[in-house]
Amino acid sequence: MSIEVPAGFVMNGVHGGIKKVATKEDFTLIHCPKGATAAGVYTQNLVFAAPVGFDRSRTPSANIRVVAVNSGNANACTGERGMNDCREMARLAATAVGENEQTALVMSTGVIGVFLPMDKIANGAKLAAEKLGNDEASFLAAARGIMTTDQFHKVVARQVNVAGRTIRLAGMCKGAGMIGPHMATMLAIMLTDAPLTPAAAQQVLKAATDESFNCISVEGHMSTNDTLLLLASGAAGGEPLTGSDLAAFQAALTDACIELAQQIPDDGEGASHLIGIEITGCQTRDAAQQIAKTVANSALVKTAVAGADPNWGRIVSAAGYAGVPFNPDGVGLIVNGHELYRAGAPVPFDAKTVSAAIKSERKTHIKLTFTEGSAVGRFWTSDLNVNYVRFNADYTT
Amino acid sequence: MSIEVPAGFVMNGVHGGIKKVATKEDFTLIHCPKGATAAGVYTQNLVFAAPVGFDRSRTPSANIRVVAVNSGNANACTGERGMNDCREMARLAATAVGENEQTALVMSTGVIGVFLPMDKIANGAKLAAEKLGNDEASFLAAARGIMTTDQFHKVVARQVNVAGRTIRLAGMCKGAGMIGPHMATMLAIMLTDAPLTPAAAQQVLKAATDESFNCISVEGHMSTNDTLLLLASGAAGGEPLTGSDLAAFQAALTDACIELAQQIPDDGEGASHLIGIEITGCQTRDAAQQIAKTVANSALVKTAVAGADPNWGRIVSAAGYAGVPFNPDGVGLIVNGHELYRAGAPVPFDAKTVSAAIKSERKTHIKLTFTEGSAVGRFWTSDLNVNYVRFNADYTT
Incomplete structure (x- = not known):
């Protein structure tokens, strides 16, 4: 499968030092220089990680420019210090690409109850920002940067003609254990160059989730960190989608989310079926x-x-x-x-x-x-x- | 632990031929020649086995004289033929001890979806009826006759002074897998020589279940066959218990059920803790x-x-x-x-x-x-x- 990355985004995945093996990416940075509409769907666990509370308060939004993700540490059950670390991670990532820290979202995944190693987070943000790209290799590096116990990276891509324009959709997710709806224990990011209002983005994302990521489990244990983000750069041009155009985008998004979601139980820890x-x-x-x-x-x-x-x-x-x-x-x-x-x-x-x-x-x-x-x-x-x-x-x- | 079997009951467990190993009991028969008050609590699974439907329609009762149990076959998901087999099993067991078939209850446990081997059931009923006893050895043979994947037999005994009389309580249960409330996947029989009305028996059994068998699981899979019976022979003498006497009996029954119920996850399939x-x-x-x-x-x-x-x-x-x-x-x-x-x-x-x-x-x-x-x-x-x-x-x- 070849992936055409939606216009308006650059990205990378690097090894910042959280994971022990130096060849494994553990920090992903996505930059949308002109700003993206952003929507999010999050874990319903009462015990939720710092970045979940952080992103929940910032979505839906009409102007998200940075998404920073680390793997290897969930920043969950870490109290006040965890929330400060999350804020600092957003600041480090935004600063690395010259954006205002208010436009950043954060995701974390990995072990629960351990404080984030902030020197390694800073290192990851700096390294990732050095060579961001819009090509398939950059996208796959970003997809590897969010993996934990996954055996393979999980990606999906779609093109759909809406209102006379070709709209691109590309997604990545991670997850292999602690998977139980709602949401499955996973992180997922869907990128599109479609023009969407924040309200429409939130609505289509919720509907797609109900048919996909809320229909999977590995062992049914609902995580503290589940987050699914949709970022829409609008770079395909035109007015925000409505009516039948929005419905056509909705269908493509749902279809892509189902394909992506199935990859999680297919990679369930130890799974043979x-x-x-x-x-x-x-x-x-x-x-x-x-x-x-x-x-x-x-x-x-x-x-x-x-x-x-x-x-x-x-x-x-x-x-x-x-x-x-x-x-x-x-x-x-x-x-x-x-x-x-x-x-x-x-x-x-x-x-x-x-x-x-x-x-x-x-x-x-x-x-x-x-x-x-x-x-x-x-x-x-x-x-x-x-x-x-x-x-x-x-x-x- | 030495077990004093409540007066008014005789029992046995034998090998009728359902299990492959000839030294393993697979048929248990309990006889109460003067009749017992009986109460039952059953699986809440919509897909319930034939004997569950059969016993449910016969309890609470003021006159149960026979309980027949087979292990190695659950007689579940066996349709009309399964219900006929269950009725025939009740008739065979009652006839073997000279009782009316209307006074018999039936329990089955083992593999789902296979028809009962009625020749082996008949053989078990005949062999068990030949030497029924009220001693500990007979009680333990009965407890072994209800086992499936259990590594050890599960029994409990209590004596409690109520209204100036010593009342005996002895129970047995089985279960190691397909255990999830309500009820856990298990069979259990509590015997007592206390005098109880059917309504009081049902009430104390339900209350004890909520504190014991409904508080255990192995993997949380609710079975088709879960059955807990309480038989009260009244052989300890006196009027049916009420008020504070009934409450004292309730406390002893709950305590005994908790001890018995804990033995199930302790013997959970493969369990080390x-x-x-x-x-x-x-x-x-x-x-x-x-x-x-x-x-x-x-x-x-x-x-x-x-x-x-x-x-x-x-x-x-x-x-x-x-x-x-x-x-x-x-x-x-x-x-x-x-x-x-x-x-x-x-x-x-x-x-x-x-x-x-x-x-x-x-x-x-x-x-x-x-x-x-x-x-x-x-x-x-x-x-x-x-x-x-x-x-x-x-x-x-």
């Missing part, structure tokens, strides 16, 4: 999403997929405790195209064939059907592997 | 329980304890997404007596010392303190180990 859960026949979308999320967060379902075990009773019983009323005699289940359960009763199937179908594919598709209505839901999660446990039993020690 | 979570300073008990349960069900908290990793950010952040409002600046955390977090900020501590304190004890005590009120909550869970994943990735295949 990306599990997609499709729910049909519910009374409301909320009901369908609630069932999808409950199935996704069942450790028994996730371990069964890891073991390629067609233990469908775990899937059906998880639906049963989702808190959504339904007729058990109307339930059906199809896994990777194999029907295992129909009208509330088992369908005879060859366990070896279904097990092989799970084992041989990176994606496992679970389709649960109900007879309550016509609403549907979707959710994505990772399987639960011994590698997840090994990894998480020994994170800080 | 029993985690006890204590919450103080909330506005209501419901709020405290909601926070306790959310912390208990965090895979990140459970893996941290498995790895003896004092990663307190995971505990505090789990509380933050419990859905209960609180002031983050008032939160404190103590793990195994070591203060790690106070008034919303980290307390310096020696990571090696705290890690050693977790590693060296089977029990990990997590105490989270809030400043909202005076309500408290308690919850027990197991840690999350690679052995849990290994075990559950390969259960049916």
Whole structure:
């Protein structure tokens, strides 16, 4: 995939010194010299990190020029000093590119409860500002700079024709653990050269989130730092999008966010399968999403997929405790195209064939059907592997 | 511990042939020749097993004489045929001890979605009825007959003086996986020779459950088969308990249920730690329980304890997404007596010392303190180990 970076932004990712390995980027800087409209969606955790409170107070905005991100330290549960450090990080980044500190946003991700190493933050800001670019290499360096336990960088790009102009959209995100809606534990930045008002930017971002980043989990633990930003430079030209033009942009943004969001459980810590859960026949979308999320967060379902075990009773019983009323005699289940359960009763199937179908594919598709209505839901999660446990039993020690 | 079995009951556990290993009991029969008052508490899963529906329709009752339990097959998600099999199992067990089939209750536990092997059920009922006893050995055989993936049998006994008489209480339960309130995935039977009306039996059982079996989890997956029965033979003599006598019995029953319930996460599949979570300073008990349960069900908290990793950010952040409002600046955390977090900020501590304190004890005590009120909550869970994943990735295949 080649990425065309939206006009109006320059960026870079560098090693400032927070991560131990000198080849790993840990500081990302994005600069929008003419100012961008900015919107944000944040964790709903009561215990939120300093940069979440900081950005929340500054978005939506009509004039954001700098986004500074560090990985390797979440600046969460760090009290008053954490908030001062966050403010100083915004000042350092803005100063490095000659902007007013009031126009900067900050994101942090990594270990909780450790104070930010401000000398390394300062170093990162200085180094990153030295060679900002609008090319694909700069974009990918920026995407690597926000990674923590990720095995691969996560990016997406789209072009969409709106109101006679080509609008570019490019996004990056990180996240592999502590992932549970709303929001998943992750940082994500969507850049576009579309012209958007702050209100429209906030509205389209929220709608896209509900279909994407709020439909994924790894282990369902909601993070302290989740942040999704949309920056719109307006460099594609024209008046701020409205009506059907805004709707066309909304569709492209949602589509891009879904592609980006799925990369997170696909890279779930230790994961060997990306599990997609499709729910049909519910009374409301909320009901369908609630069932999808409950199935996704069942450790028994996730371990069964890891073991390629067609233990469908775990899937059906998880639906049963989702808190959504339904007729058990109307339930059906199809896994990777194999029907295992129909009208509330088992369908005879060859366990070896279904097990092989799970084992041989990176994606496992679970389709649960109900007879309550016509609403549907979707959710994505990772399987639960011994590698997840090994990894998480020994994170800080 | 020596167990004095309440008067009025005889029992046994035998190998009927459902389990592959001939030395493992898989059928338990309890007989109360003069009839017992019976109460039940059941899974809230919409997808419930045949015996759950069967028992639910027969309790509370003033005249239950037979309880038949099989392990190795849950008779869940088995449709119409499953309900017929359940009825037939009740008939076989009642006939084996010369009772009317209307006085029998049934419990099943094991794999979901496989029809009951009725020849083996018939064999179990016949063999068990041949030598029923009121002694400790018979009670322990009965307790083994309900086990599935349990590493050890789970029993409890109490004596309490009420209204000038000694009342005996003895209980057994099983459960090690698919454990999430309400109820935990488990079967439990409490026997007593106290005289109780059906209404009083149901009331004390419900109250005891809320303090015990509804306060435990292994992985939070609510089962299709959870059943807790209380049988009261009245053999201790006297009128049905009321007022302060009933309250004294209630206290003993709750205490016994808590001791029994804790044995389940202590035997959680692959578990190396029993985690006890204590919450103080909330506005209501419901709020405290909601926070306790959310912390208990965090895979990140459970893996941290498995790895003896004092990663307190995971505990505090789990509380933050419990859905209960609180002031983050008032939160404190103590793990195994070591203060790690106070008034919303980290307390310096020696990571090696705290890690050693977790590693060296089977029990990990997590105490989270809030400043909202005076309500408290308690919850027990197991840690999350690679052995849990290994075990559950390969259960049916």
